[in-house]
Amino acid sequence: MQRTINLVGQDVRRSLTPRLLLTILLVALSVLLDNIDAVRYIGNSSDPSVYYFLFFSISFGGLFGHYFLAMLCALPSATGFLTEYDNYFLPYAVVRSNKRAYLASKFAIGSLAGGVAAACGVALLIAVLSFWCPPFAVEEFDPTANYMRSVTFTNGMPYYLYSVYYAFLTGCLWAGTAVCVSAYIRSIYFTVAAPFVASFMLSHSLKLLRVPNEYRIDMWMNMRTVINSEGVTMGVSAIIVVAILALLGLLFMRKGKRLIENA
Numbered sequence: 001m002q003r004t005i006n007l008v009g010q011d012v013r014r015s016l017t018p019r020l021l022l023t024i025l026l027v028a029l030s031v032l033l034d035n036i037d038a039v040r041y042i043g044n045s046s047d048p049s050v051y052y053f054l055f056f057s058i059s060f061g062g063l064f065g066h067y068f069l070a071m072l073c074a075l076p077s078a079t080g081f082l083t084e085y086d087n088y089f090l091p092y093a094v095v096r097s098n099k100r101a102y103l104a105s106k107f108a109i110g111s112l113a114g115g116v117a118a119a120c121g122v123a124l125l126i127a128v129l130s131f132w133c134p135p136f137a138v139e140e141f142d143p144t145a146n147y148m149r150s151v152t153f154t155n156g157m158p159y160y161l162y163s164v165y166y167a168f169l170t171g172c173l174w175a176g177t178a179v180c181v182s183a184y185i186r187s188i189y190f191t192v193a194a195p196f197v198a199s200f201m202l203s204h205s206l207k208l209l210r211v212p213n214e215y216r217i218d219m220w221m222n223m224r225t226v227i228n229s230e231g232v233t234m235g236v237s238a239i240i241v242v243a244i245l246a247l248l249g250l251l252f253m254r255k256g257k258r259l260i261e262n263a
Contacts, residue, residue, distance in 0.1 A: 012109055020076040020117055027072055027121020027167075028128070030064035031057040042132050049137045050129045050156055054122075054163050059223050066222070070195040072121075073114030073171040074178035079191050081106045081256065082182040090260050103256040107179050107249045114175020119168035126160045135159075146226050165234065166221050169241045173221075174199060180248040183255040 032039055034057035038048040057065030081103075084090055135156030142148055150158035174195035181194040203218045217240055219225040226233040 014077070014080060014109075017076070020113065023072050023075045023117040024121045024124060026075075027069055027118055028125035030068050030072065031122070031125050033064040033068075042129070047133045049135060049140060050126055050133050051136045051140055051159065053125070053129060053133075054159075055140075058122075058163065058167075067196050067199055069118060069121075070170065070174040070199040071192060073118055073175040074192045074195050076117050076175070077110045077113035078175050078178035079182060079188050080110055081179065081252075082186060082188060082191060085186065085259060099257050099260050100253065102260075103253040104249070106256075107176065107252050110179040111172045111176035111245055111249075114178070115168040115170075115172035117175075118171025119164045122167040123160075123164050126163070147223050147230055149230070162223060162230070162234075166223060166237070169237060170221050173241050173244060176245045176248050180252040183252050183259065 031053055035048070035053050038052060042048065058069075134154075135151070136153060138153075141151075141153050143151065147159055147162045177198050178191050178194050182188075182191040185191065185194075199218075206216045206218060213219050214225045214227055216225070217237065220227070220233050220237045227236060
């Protein structure tokens, strides 16, 4: 048990690198890039609202805040296993614990690092914009809309927390996808690009299958629709993400064991 704890602690420390900080900054920047036309008005009398930036990038389906953000989640730690494989470090790493604990730690920390980067990036953007921008514009404020029922015209905190929550789930999902892909493709470039491809395929496959918007996991994660209520949607989204990550983790560990045995 102590070896496993040490292994997890080591993977956590390895994920706390300047690359994590860079990813947080890039996540915040990706949301701004989807609203580049509104950035020049920040600080003017016609300030765009914080809600404007979040909605038109994440909920409305911006390119950077949707697909590019998914790819960024792979940067902090999703390539850790692949890097150690390429450097012939696997046999030495496993000696200090066991194959199952080693692979489980790599997958869990890789996934969580992506979630933390996405959540912190969105939170950073909200914090910075709040210095100059109001939470909502008059024409945007609708306390009866989804995820807006607890906000006031001067307090967007409930909506901000929802945004950070879903950013964390999104980051975990796509970072976990990247970690799993890394064991099969064994290309750093493809590993980083995999979440971009996977997020695109998820959205468009559900659209082609004509799944109603209120039952689409991508719509839930983008805060576009709810099933029954916001709380139920948050819980169901988390359960589905955990289930997908569990499946991806099993696939990763299965392939990872073979790679270790053949190393």
